[in-house]
Amino acid sequence: MFCAMNRITVQEDYVEKFEYMFKTRAGEVDKEPGFVDVKILRPKQPGKPYIVLSFWETEANFQQWVDSGAYMKGHSRAFGDMKQAADEKRQMPMRSDMETFEVFAE
């Protein structure tokens, strides 16, 4: 099983909207081929990132979703906010760092 761990540092004034977007997500990713599970993690330690953790049968399944129109559509609210910040030359509301893994034991 493949695991994608997106480590997202969220600006303090964007935290509320960031959490709201996940709490109200449409759940479209759950219907993707090879999707297994997703968990969104709020850091308990100051200075640590939020984590979007998704599990897939294979890395190809994950990549197929990232390359899909569903991915763009599912992230349209966040991407819109990023574009607006860039247009207004403001600091980005978040930045992310993707780490990838293979689940080798459970």
Place this chain on the structure above:
Amino acid sequence: MFCAMNRITVQEDYVEKFEYMFKTRAGEVDKEPGFVDVKILRPKQPGKPYIVLSFWETEANFQQWVDSGAYMKGHSRAFGDMKQAADEKRQMPMRSDMETFEVFAE
């Protein structure tokens, strides 16, 4: 739900034993009160750590396990190797960094 993410950098010559220990783990933690799930992740990107990801009903359930004799017993092989490296003034076979989270969306 609480999530403990132990990020473990493993020396190259210890990787095989590290993986073996998880593949042959006794599964004792699974019987602990409040235990939900555990997944062990092998990094796909060079220089990134292994991850031991465990999910618990509450942080108190996790802490209770860490403070238990079962935790010491379950880690006795790894702790033995760490002690031996220290006694022989060799580099530690691994070092770990614990991050803690609350699962706020799924």
